Amino acid sequence: MSSVLIIDDEIDICYLLSGILKHKNLQPNYVNSLSEAVIALKKEIPQIVFLDNHLPDGMGMDFIDYIKKNYPLTKIIMITAYDTSADRSKALELGVHGFIGKPFTRDIIYKTVEQLV
Numbered sequence: 001m002s003s004v005l006i007i008d009d010e011i012d013i014c015y016l017l018s019g020i021l022k023h024k025n026l027q028p029n030y031v032n033s034l035s036e037a038v039i040a041l042k043k044e045i046p047q048i049v050f051l052d053n054h055l056p057d058g059m060g061m062d063f064i065d066y067i068k069k070n071y072p073l074t075k076i077i078m079i080t081a082y083d084t085s086a087d088r089s090k091a092l093e094l095g096v097h098g099f100i101g102k103p104f105t106r107d108i109i110y111k112t113v114e115q116l117v
Contacts, residue, residue: 002025002026002027002046002047002048002117003026003027003028003029003044003045003046003047004021004026004027004028004029004046004047004048004049004050005028005029005030005031005037005040005041005044005046005048005049005050006018006028006029006030006031006049006050007030007031007032007033007034007036007037007049007050007051007052007055007060007063008030008032008050008052008055008079009032009033009052009054009055009056010052011032013052013079013102014030014032017030017050017079017109018030020106020109020110021109021113023106024110024113024114026048026113026117029044029046032055032056033055033056033057034055034057034058034060034063035057037049037063038066041067041070041071045071045073045074046071046074047073047074047075047116047117048074048075048076048077048113048116048117049067049074049075049076049077050077050079051063051064051067051076051077051078051079051096052078052079052080053078053080053082053087053091054080054081054082060078060080061078061087061090061091061094064076064078064091064094064095064096065094068094068095075097075098075116076095076096076097076098077096077097077098077099077100077112077116078091078096078098078099078100079099079100079101079102079104080099080100080101080102081101081102083099083101083102087099097115097116098112098115098116100112
């Protein structure tokens with residue numbers, strides 16, 4: 001079973017996304033800040049990271065490089081309520097494998113994950 005790390009400060013989003021991912025036989029875990037993400041990534045390297053952009057201790061966009069350098073095989077999906085074309089372009093430029101705006105649907109999550117696994 002593939003592991004997934006959700007980095008999002010909204011607990012409701014973490015629960016919702018975890019439930020959706022479990023239906024795809026993925027093993028989700030979640031943290032609510034970038035500092036918690038650093039610790040979680042050291043414990044287990046996930047196949048996929050769902051990364052929110054606006055977190056209490058920084059911007060997810062700035063964390064992409066950290067993940068890519070330290071965990072090059074991990075796929076990154078940016079998931080944010082601030083779904084602007086500028087943010088989408090910047091995230092893709094920085095190397096994310098997917099970009100999903102909130103609110104999202106189960107089908108969008110399924111489709112994105114299926115393209116990566």
